[in-house]
Amino acid sequence: MLARIAALTERPRSFIRSFKYRRTDSIPNSRRREMDFTDLDSNATKCVNLRLCSVSGCMTEILEIRADRPSFHVVFVPGNPGVITFYKEFVESLFKSLGGMASVSAVGASGHTEKNWEHGKLYSLQEQIDHKIEFIKVQNIEAPLVLVGHSIGSYIALEMLRRLPEKAMYCIGLYPFLALNLQSKKQAVIVKVIMSRVLSTMVTLFVASLSLLPRQVLRLISELSNGKSWSNTAHEACCSHLPQYHTIRNVLYMARTEFIKVSRQASGIALSIEREGHTHGFCCTEAGSIWVARHVASLIKNKLAR
Numbered sequence: 001m002l003a004r005i006a007a008l009t010e011r012p013r014s015f016i017r018s019f020k021y022r023r024t025d026s027i028p029n030s031r032r033r034e035m036d037f038t039d040l041d042s043n044a045t046k047c048v049n050l051r052l053c054s055v056s057g058c059m060t061e062i063l064e065i066r067a068d069r070p071s072f073h074v075v076f077v078p079g080n081p082g083v084i085t086f087y088k089e090f091v092e093s094l095f096k097s098l099g100g101m102a103s104v105s106a107v108g109a110s111g112h113t114e115k116n117w118e119h120g121k122l123y124s125l126q127e128q129i130d131h132k133i134e135f136i137k138v139q140n141i142e143a144p145l146v147l148v149g150h151s152i153g154s155y156i157a158l159e160m161l162r163r164l165p166e167k168a169m170y171c172i173g174l175y176p177f178l179a180l181n182l183q184s185k186k187q188a189v190i191v192k193v194i195m196s197r198v199l200s201t202m203v204t205l206f207v208a209s210l211s212l213l214p215r216q217v218l219r220l221i222s223e224l225s226n227g228k229s230w231s232n233t234a235h236e237a238c239c240s241h242l243p244q245y246h247t248i249r250n251v252l253y254m255a256r257t258e259f260i261k262v263s264r265q266a267s268g269i270a271l272s273i274e275r276e277g278h279t280h281g282f283c284c285t286e287a288g289s290i291w292v293a294r295h296v297a298s299l300i301k302n303k304l305a306r
Contacts, residue, residue, distance in 0.1 A: 046100070048092050050085065056134045059117035061108035063087060065095040070103040072169070072304075073143040077132055077160075078283075079151025079177070080258065081251045082109020085237040087150075089289035090282075097297030103143070107135050111250035112241065120246050124257040125152070129159045136164065146300055147171035151280065152258050154178060170303065172296055175280045180262060187259075194256040204248050211243035218243065226284070234284035 046065050053062050061084045074094065078084055084106050095104045110123040110131045123131070136145070145168040149157030154173030161171045181187055193199045210218060218239040222230070226238070241247050282288030 045092075045096055048088055048095075053135070053138075055110075055131055055138060058110045058123075058131060059113060059115075060110065060131070060135070061085070061113050063091050063106040063108075065091060065104050067095075067100050067103045069101075070143045071101045072146055073141050074098070074102050074104045074146045074148055074300075075132075075136065075141075075160075076104065076106040077147070077149040077153035077156045078106065078109060079149075079153050079175075080109070080254050081242060081247070082112040082128070082153075082254075083237050083241040083247070084108035084112075085241070086234055086283045087289070088233045089231060089286050090293050093290045093293035094296060097294045098300065102146070102300075105139070107132055109250070109254070112247050114240050114244065114247075116244065116246040118246070120249070122250055122253040125156075125254060125261050126257070128254065129156050132156055132160055133163055136160070136167065141167075144169050148174065148296060149176065150174045150283070152177045152254075152262075155258075155262060172299055174292060174296070175282070177258070177262065180259065190255065191259055194252050194259065200252045200256075204245065204252060207243055207248045208245040211245070215239060230284045231286045231289070 049064050049066075051062050051064065053060050063084050076087065076091065076094075078087060087106050091104050091106050095102070098104075109128055111118055111121060145164065147157040147160055147168050147170070149155070149171065151174070154171075154176030155178055157171040157173060158178070161168045193203060210221070213221075219235060222235045222238045226235070230238075242251075276291055278285070278288040278291060282292045
């Protein structure tokens with residue numbers, strides 16, 4: 001097998017994609033015929049479905065669109081926060097851009113749900129990786145996998161690729177967090193907060209206290225703090241999930257384990273610049289979601305066409 005990592009980024013962030021190819025003779029002839037992109041329906045549209053799925057006993061939010069006859073299956077892993085509803089427009093646009101030839105499943109992070117299904121249990125980065133591997137197993141996905149991750153989700157997707165060599169064809173990382181940037185002031189502030197029990201508790205209590213406010217007030221706060229460029233979907237996801245005590249605790253705890261576990265340099269990665277002006281939080285705007293989805297679809301089409 002040949003493994004390779006390439007990239008496209010925002011100024012000055014990284015938009016990484018990594019590929020792992022299987023020998024073409026390992027794919028049945030019928031499957032290879034289905035991967036022909038010449039007959040794609042560019043107008044393919046289906047409504048995205050939000051459902052709850054039990055994965056290793058953990059209630060998980062899944063955003064999904066199923067193709068009628070999928071040639072492959074895209075599994076998307078979000079960043080942190082792993083609130084999957086942020087990615088609604090991205091999932092819809094990706095499915096449409098792939099012409100309906102692939103199913104798309106976006107798997108939310110354990111403990112980053114609207115309701116406190118897990119009674120306050122905290123999940124580390126390693127447990128999030130294991131959770132996504134288990135999702136693949138319990139869903140019994142037969143079609144070849146293409147893994148897509150955003151931010152720390154790129155790290156998770158890369159680990160999935162390594163642990164599922166016979167199932168996953170390759171993975172694409174979007175604005176990935178694969179290594180520490182010791183020069184980043186933002187990362188320095190985040191580390192200071194998440195590594196301090198006092199500071200992290202203060203942040204948790206403050207954010208969770210916002211859940212006591214009426215939804216209209218929360219929405220106003222989100223609009224004032226995040227700006228008009230955010231989509232309605234992003235504002236709703238922010239108001240419904242992030243002020244929940246169990247969610248913000250899991251966000252900070254996962255971040256803490258990220259900085260402990262991802263304390264190595266990621267080698268063998270080629271970077272290129274994304275010059276469209278979208279940010280690391282591309283999923284919070286409709287324009288960013290659509291552009292990134294179309295770019296991911298073009299990467300997949302180009303690789304499978306070869």
